[in-house]
Amino acid sequence: MFRRRVGVLEGGTAVSGPVAALELDGVSREYREGVRALDAVSLRVPAGRFVAVMGRSGSGKSTLLQCAAGLDRPTSGTVRIGGTDLSGLDEAALTRVRRDQVGFVFQALNLVPSLSVLENAGLPLLLAGAGPDDSWGERALRALAAVGLADRADDAPARLSGGQQQRVALARALVTEPAVVFADEPTGALDPVTAADVLALLRAAVEERGRTVVMVTHDPAAAAWADEAVFLHEGRLAGRTESPDAQHVRDVLRDLALRSRS
Numbered sequence: 001m002f003r004r005r006v007g008v009l010e011g012g013t014a015v016s017g018p019v020a021a022l023e024l025d026g027v028s029r030e031y032r033e034g035v036r037a038l039d040a041v042s043l044r045v046p047a048g049r050f051v052a053v054m055g056r057s058g059s060g061k062s063t064l065l066q067c068a069a070g071l072d073r074p075t076s077g078t079v080r081i082g083g084t085d086l087s088g089l090d091e092a093a094l095t096r097v098r099r100d101q102v103g104f105v106f107q108a109l110n111l112v113p114s115l116s117v118l119e120n121a122g123l124p125l126l127l128a129g130a131g132p133d134d135s136w137g138e139r140a141l142r143a144l145a146a147v148g149l150a151d152r153a154d155d156a157p158a159r160l161s162g163g164q165q166q167r168v169a170l171a172r173a174l175v176t177e178p179a180v181v182f183a184d185e186p187t188g189a190l191d192p193v194t195a196a197d198v199l200a201l202l203r204a205a206v207e208e209r210g211r212t213v214v215m216v217t218h219d220p221a222a223a224a225w226a227d228e229a230v231f232l233h234e235g236r237l238a239g240r241t242e243s244p245d246a247q248h249v250r251d252v253l254r255d256l257a258l259r260s261r262s
Helices: 061-068 091-101 117-121 123-127 136-146 162-174 192-207 246-261
Strands: 022-030 036-045 050-054 076-081 102-105 180-184 212-216 228-233 236-242
Touching: 022 061, 036 061, 036 076, 036 236, 050 061, 050 192, 050 246, 061 076, 061 180, 061 212, 091 102, 102 162, 117 123, 117 136, 117 162, 123 136, 136 162, 136 192, 162 180, 162 192, 180 192, 192 212, 228 246, 236 246
Parallel strands: 050 212, 050 228, 102 180, 180 212
Antiparallel strands: 022 036, 022 076, 228 236
């Protein structure tokens, strides 16, 4: 399917249409001393789409991910996940949204060494109150099977390679069948072959399971797996590219770097 390529633009506007898996409308995030990490960012991600968020260090991409996933509250603007406005939720309700509708693959993985691979994959279900008679183990085993690790369910995470541990983290993010999976530099510590395996699993989660994936990455080759690359510059949406290829992403990042120096 042909997709139109969009160059570097200033600003950004949310697009009307059916309920999106994720929607940011005029989201800003300020920290102490007036530092603005995000500046009125609007972004709409339809369900079943893989979006890579790109930008130089300090561009705001990690802040965007934190606000979009409900891990941080924006200073202004709204974030909606599956049509639910996060700004009106108290902490308990926000925790439920994160637990039920959000999957997160952390850069540091955050696997629990004292738990088995199966228990790590099923941890969101256990934290939600699943008991010994619930089917959490079956659901966790299916999530591990989807990433090719069902045969390692009883192992400790320390017995797995780095790439296998990343796949456990991905299984944990998918086990609740969330509206959106957020991935923070999921291939940053992996060799190119292992990174490609993890990216292929993210791609399969979109194409075969209908999940929506929003991935922060600095790697143009990783961004090429996405349906769309979104570029941030100094906290603002600076451009969007459909069907990105690695060379085009490098060119856009180079142009943004030159803009910073001018």
